[in-house]
Amino acid sequence: MSVRLKLTLSYAGFLMIAGVLLLAAVWVFLLRYVPDRAMLKNPDDRPDGVFPIRSVLLDVFAPRAAAVLAFLLVFGLVGGWILAGRMLAPLTRITDATRTATNGSLSHRIRLPGRKDEFRELADAFDAMLARLEAHVAEQQRFAANASHELRTPLAVSKALLDVARADPNQDTGEVIDRLHAVNTRAIDLTEALLLLSHADQRSFTREHVDLSLLAEEAVETLLPLAEKRGVTFETSGDITPTLGSHALLLQLTTNLVHNAIVHNLPEQGTVWVDTSARPDTVVLTVENTGEKLTPEQASTLTERFQRGTERVHTDHAGVGLGLAIVKTITHAHDGTLTLTPRPDGGIRIAVELPAATSGPS
Numbered sequence: 001m002s003v004r005l006k007l008t009l010s011y012a013g014f015l016m017i018a019g020v021l022l023l024a025a026v027w028v029f030l031l032r033y034v035p036d037r038a039m040l041k042n043p044d045d046r047p048d049g050v051f052p053i054r055s056v057l058l059d060v061f062a063p064r065a066a067a068v069l070a071f072l073l074v075f076g077l078v079g080g081w082i083l084a085g086r087m088l089a090p091l092t093r094i095t096d097a098t099r100t101a102t103n104g105s106l107s108h109r110i111r112l113p114g115r116k117d118e119f120r121e122l123a124d125a126f127d128a129m130l131a132r133l134e135a136h137v138a139e140q141q142r143f144a145a146n147a148s149h150e151l152r153t154p155l156a157v158s159k160a161l162l163d164v165a166r167a168d169p170n171q172d173t174g175e176v177i178d179r180l181h182a183v184n185t186r187a188i189d190l191t192e193a194l195l196l197l198s199h200a201d202q203r204s205f206t207r208e209h210v211d212l213s214l215l216a217e218e219a220v221e222t223l224l225p226l227a228e229k230r231g232v233t234f235e236t237s238g239d240i241t242p243t244l245g246s247h248a249l250l251l252q253l254t255t256n257l258v259h260n261a262i263v264h265n266l267p268e269q270g271t272v273w274v275d276t277s278a279r280p281d282t283v284v285l286t287v288e289n290t291g292e293k294l295t296p297e298q299a300s301t302l303t304e305r306f307q308r309g310t311e312r313v314h315t316d317h318a319g320v321g322l323g324l325a326i327v328k329t330i331t332h333a334h335d336g337t338l339t340l341t342p343r344p345d346g347g348i349r350i351a352v353e354l355p356a357a358t359s360g361p362s
Contacts, residue, residue, distance in 0.1 A: 003088060007088075008076075011077075011079065011084070015072045023065050090122075094126060106137060110123040151190060154183045154186050190322075203333045208244065209243075209244060210245055211241060212276050213276040215247075215251050218254075219254040222255065226259070227262050230270070231270065232271065233271050233272070234274065235274070237274075237276075238274075241278050243334070243354045244355070244357050250330065250334070253327050253352065256327050257287040257350055258287060260324060261287050266290050270291065272288070272289045273287070274288075279356070282356050283355075283356050284353045285352045286350070286351045289348065292346055293345075299341065303325055303327070327352070
């Protein structure tokens with residue numbers, strides 16, 4: 001049976017039970033006190049002189065009681081059917097929206113009107129879920145298209161180099177090998193970045209106690225040769241900043257931030273500031289650098305996947321356009337927030353705020 005029919009039968013059954021109980025109450029508290037034999041009363045008290053007896057009242061009461069019960073049954077079925085339909089109308093709209101979403105249309109919204117009740121809360125939650133799902137699918141589609149384009153480029157370049165080498169056997173193979181090595185290295189870096197991004201998205205990692213200040217020191221030491229080569233100086237400071245998360249992922253996050261600050265800096269005499277600070281409930285890693293002036297709109301697009309500036313394409317440390325996208329994904333996977341703020345004198349300030357560890361390592 002459908003839910004509407006079940007509710008209809010429930011309403012009708014409730015009315016029938018209520019009617020039977022009412023008639024039983026009339027019998028228990030009224031008819032049982034009526035005498036079952038005729039009694040003569042004082043003519044002065046009652047003109048007809050005869051008091052009604054139980055059998056007569058039952059003959060009159062029973063047919064009318066049966067008629068009332070029949071009316072209650074019909075009224076309960078009809079009224080219950082109408083009331084159940086009105087009550088389940090929002091559920092029907094939600095079901096229709098679910099079928100529409102199942103067919104691939106995620107832009108449909110229920111937008112249930114009326115007062116805020118359980119159905120309204122369910123509809124609003126479903127609309128919010130559809131909005132997040134639509135945004136996620138759109139992002140994944142853009143990501144798949146960009147990844148396909150990025151992976152196709154080194155493969156096409158490799159094919160062209162091999163075609164040229166095969167067409168001209170006398171060509172210097174050393175140059176071709178060097179270019180193939182560079183192209184393949186870029187393809188490998190891109191593949192590894194995609195795998196890391198997927199790993200962070202799925203949150204399939206074990207949480208452990210991590211000190212962001214130690215990770216910052218390690219990232220600075222690792223990238224110090226690159227900074228010296230590009231004429232960039234480091235200024236580090238900060239406190240012990242314990243948090244819970246993946247050591248490998250948070251190290252990747254820190255390394256990406258420091259590397260990004262080095263590469264996107266002034267051509268000469270650039271500076272990178274790395275700072276860690278502890279707050280009552282959170283810890284903050286801040287990486288700040290000098291560089292070209294950016295607008296807030298430009299800064300907000302830097303975390304998009306495969307978003308690259310001009311410098312990143314033409315330098316020897318170009319990357320694959322996923323550095324800050326990986327930082328954003330790792331931050332969100334650790335229930336943190338990422339803030340990008342352009343500096344008035346040029347460059348950008350990037351702050352990663354993560355929940356603080358409640359206790360030390362066990």
